[in-house]
Amino acid sequence: MLDPKDCRDMPTLRDQIDALDRDLVHLLKKRMGYIDRAVEIKTDNGLPANIPARVEDVVAKVKAVAEKEQLDAELVETLWRQLIDWSITREAQVIRRD
Template sequence: MKILAPYRKRIDTLDREIIDLLRKRYDIIDEVSAIKEKENIAPVLQDRVDEVRENAANYAHDLGLDSDFIRSLWAQIIAHSCETEENFIQKARK
């Protein structure tokens, strides 16, 4: 549908920007993983996990977004981030 094309293009652009930001987030996770391995810090710090998830949910709420959805989405992002850190540390210790 031609009438939706410009909107779809804008959404596609935003999707790429979100993915670019996730790439940047994972670049930082790689740096943090190296520090955690060197300093013998646990890969998963539950207090920080909870803080990040709640910060995202609260910010979403402030913007009028569904905070439960954002909390769920961030739980997935954080779980994968923690898995990435654990894998990095395991590989570094072999």
């Protein structure tokens, strides 16, 4: 990967963004694998899909990383809350089927 400041033209810049997007999709797939496993464990242990304290813990952790990286913490919080909401919905659907 090139450093953004080393991108001299738009095609190069776009190629780098496209590569990052592919990496993000792979990371999301891996994260979803952990969510799927969480469903199994939660089902086996009678736990609900939504555990509010855990949601807030996750959000606080990613906001702290964002702040350390000088990234907009509100943006990161919004993205993660969407990701978490989607994950909880997915978990709840599977748990209801069991």
